[in-house]
Amino acid sequence: MQNIHVRFGVSPSARTELAFAADLACRLRGGLFVWTEADPEADALLEGFGEPSAPVRESACVSDRVRLQIARMCIALAARFCRGDPRSAVRDGASIVVGEGDAAARPRAAVVAPKGEKALGARGADGICLPFAGGESAVEAAATAVPLAARLGAPLLLYHTTWREDGLPAAAPPERHMTEEASGVLARIRAMADLAGVRHRTRVETATTIAEGTVRAALDERCALIALARGRHVGRGSYVDQVLARSVIPVMVAGRSFA
Amino acid sequence: MKTRSRWLSPYVVMGAVLAMYGIKVALKLAIGREINSPTITGDGFHNVADLFEALIVLAVVAVSRLPPDERYPFGRKNVESIARACIGAGLLFTALHFAATSVMGLLGYAPGLEAAVREAFPFALPDPLPLRMGEDVVWWVLGVVFGSALLSFVVSAYEIRAGKAGGHPSMVADGQETRSDGMIETAILVGICAEYAFSAAWIEYPLGLGVAYLVARTGRELFSDGLAGLLQRSLGSEVEKAIREECLSTHGVREVEQVKTFRVGSAAVCILKILTDAPAGSHDDIKKALKKRLSARLAEREIDDAEFHLRFSRLPVPAERVAYAAVTDGRAIAVAPEIDGATHFIVCDMKRGEVARWTLEALPDACEGRLLDWLVAKRVGTLYLFGDRPATMLGPVRVAGVPSHCLRTLGLLEPPSIL
Known part of the structure; x- marks a missing residue:
């Protein structure tokens, strides 16, 4: 089982990376892990401003959007959601991280830079x-x-x-x-x-x-x-x-x- | 490196063509006068015209082979289109004349009808004469006509092959004209044989009509191709569609904005405008790959000689400005879920949907209570808040939700480095 990891983002390039990762996970029959950044300071800040469940709310919003994008690609794939930085968090050598910026670094997993391709x-x-x-x-x-x-x-x-x-x-x-x-x-x-x-x-x-x-x-x-x-x-x-x-x-x- | 055989050199080939016409002219004029045959003598004079045509083709080939220069950036290959169109027009005239001769020959078996036609068209109608030959020369006549037809087919095949190999459409056209001569000579041969074997000379005429149709078809093709070259007609929607498909199947190409194709002589010229977001350093890589792929794709359609002019442009960059309602304590920043709770606004310049520049700005005291005016003055088109919500309008400003409150997830900050 080869797992594919990708960061969630709202920009067009981030959506392309998600599409690439979802397609790759589907073709490899692997799992798709979608990562959002963990920012405890921002969570605490919102909590102070009367928003105690910002991470939960973020997770719900992100999962909705990811499921919608996967549904539009007409592929059967259940994504899993994680918080943190996949570059440092993914330590499984058989996994693949999809991300343009991640390819310049030296993570433990393999990294694929999609170069603007959707699949x-x-x-x-x-x-x-x-x-x-x-x-x-x-x-x-x-x-x-x-x-x-x-x-x-x-x-x-x-x-x-x-x-x-x-x-x-x-x-x-x-x-x-x-x-x-x-x-x-x-x-x-x-x-x-x-x-x-x-x-x-x-x-x-x-x-x-x-x-x-x-x-x-x-x-x-x-x-x-x-x-x-x-x-x-x-x-x-x-x-x-x-x-x-x-x-x-x-x-x-x-x-x-x-x- | 593999070199083309010297036997396919256009000068060698045209030398053979000239020799063939020289032999044909000498034999046909000699035997035609000997037996007083207007058909064979006429065909001999027709071959004199073919001989001059071959000389013109030779000159055209020599001119077309001159290399491109400043005055003629695409070379002088289009001179071949002129020759092609002229040979096509000549063949159409030949076909018309041959068809008229055959029709009048057939009408000769119905004298009343023939007279009516000649009365209706009192000029320019040919008058086919019966052959006047003795038993002693018939084998000579048959030999000359059969030999001429055979020579025509062999030399035309040689000329067409060499013309295609060397990319000289005028030679191909001349070869097709020679093949038409061979068909006409065959029709004459059949007529002579039929007359002597079965006393049925009329067979020549329906056969002649069929030959005239084939010659006319070749003439129309050559004339049309020649004009297409001269008027720079496109290679056709099918070819242009194939070119677009091939471009879009190449990595780095986002859109094909413009495809212009035409012919210069035998060479196809393709002018393409490619939209890309690839780095400038890779344009040469894409260009080289595209040329190779497009050449292969066109070769599948029997377009072996193609010249590509590729121009790369960047994708258009739609620029807009958006803002995020934000809260900050001076150390951390988060996107606020409501406008009312926002202490600051992150104003972003977007390029192609990506954040190119952002600033964190507090709402000035003078704008307190006049947020909309401030956003409009900042030329903000969309204001984002944390959380999913249906998009609404706040005056001219669109208010929408983003799924995260974290600046890194929203692409405003780079991920932390682990290098």
Whole structure:
């Protein structure tokens, strides 16, 4: 059972995130948890102004609105409501938090930034793009992406961009420019995908930059999601942040429990 | 890299076409005069015109291959549309003439009717003459006409294939014209065979009417296509619908505001205005993906050569100002459930439904009891209170409920960082 967590909000982007989360929960047959912020100081303030049950009233209003939105999506899903911050409260590594702002942080659960899409694969795309290099982060991303692809029945696009090897002829296929480490990582990810029964294909090229190559490959290959994990030792300029800033496709960042 | 065969080079192909017409002209004029056949001699002169047409097509192809420059940003490919329209008009004339000849040939079997028609139309009606051939030359005649027809079909197939491969519609049109010649030559051949085998030369005429119909249909298509290119007619609603669908299936595209399509020569030109809310840095990514996808989609409709001009615009930003009735003790802020209990108002500038800027403002003493005037002066359109309630109007200001009293839930504050 894979649970999906999302913050409640009244803005259009928050409503889009809720729609994305509800659709994902429905497709994964998981639970949907809708979070509202806990603000004890505001609760106390209203209590002082003669409104003793503000949290209860808020909960009733929020649940009404969420149920109405889910009903409009014509899906059968019972949402559960929580108060607090899902980024810190959700500690289950198999859960997914849906939220644009949450993807920039490092929560324990995986985070999906919907990038304005109302559903995963809303535009007819179905693949999951999994960029990899010679490091462990791709294997960690695969640990989240492969089970997700298996449950969604989505194929994986294993994407790698590499530097040109000076000693090789100009016409040499990009695969020959791969390092041994990257080839090792590719073999491990392929083994994970095969074990889970997930279809996969590999695209290797020598793109200008990693973020650009990843986003363009995902667009070219009609992927619905880009799955990444933050490297453990990256200070500034993480590829995850670059892809998040550039991508128009939803991006999933593996949680800290894996990374 | 795969290169196109030199046999498909337009110059090689047109060289073969010219050689074919040269042979046909020489043989038809020689044998036509030898047997005193106006049909074959006439067809020989028709081929002289075809020979000049092929030279014009060759020139058109050379001009159309000139690269685009400042004066001709789309190149000079539209010159092919002119050639296409002219060849189409020529074919229509040929079909009309051939149909009239066949009709008059048939009417020759009903002299009274023929005379009445000639009286009604005393000019420009052809007068088909019977063949005058001896036994000694019949095989030569059959050989020349059969060879001509065969050559026409073979060379036309070659020319059409090379024209399509090279994106030269004038060559395709010339190939179709050559195929029409082949059909006419076949009709003549059948007539000759029927006359000598069964003494039934009339078979040529109904067959000729059928051929005239096919030639006219080809002529109309070519003329219509040529005009479409010259007048920059759109590629059609079906193609434009497919383009819109493909755009909207691409991530980052929110709306397709404008689609303009037309042809320049064989190339399709698509001018699109895309509305997006994607960051500017990703516009190139979307553009590249769109071009690739649209090329593939148009190729499904046999439009292999397409040029795309994509312009990106931001989605329109409807701006409005809203306010939240609030209470505060100087440390915390919460949205108030009633106007009367509010100590302050949070005035928000909204852009596309998101809070772009907000200020916490106390109702000035001078406005005490005149809240509505103050809200109107602040240009507030909607005033929100905590709790579900039906929307009501307070003068020009709409009063509605929000489900939370917490500023973070309402998107006025960022969630706390756990970095």
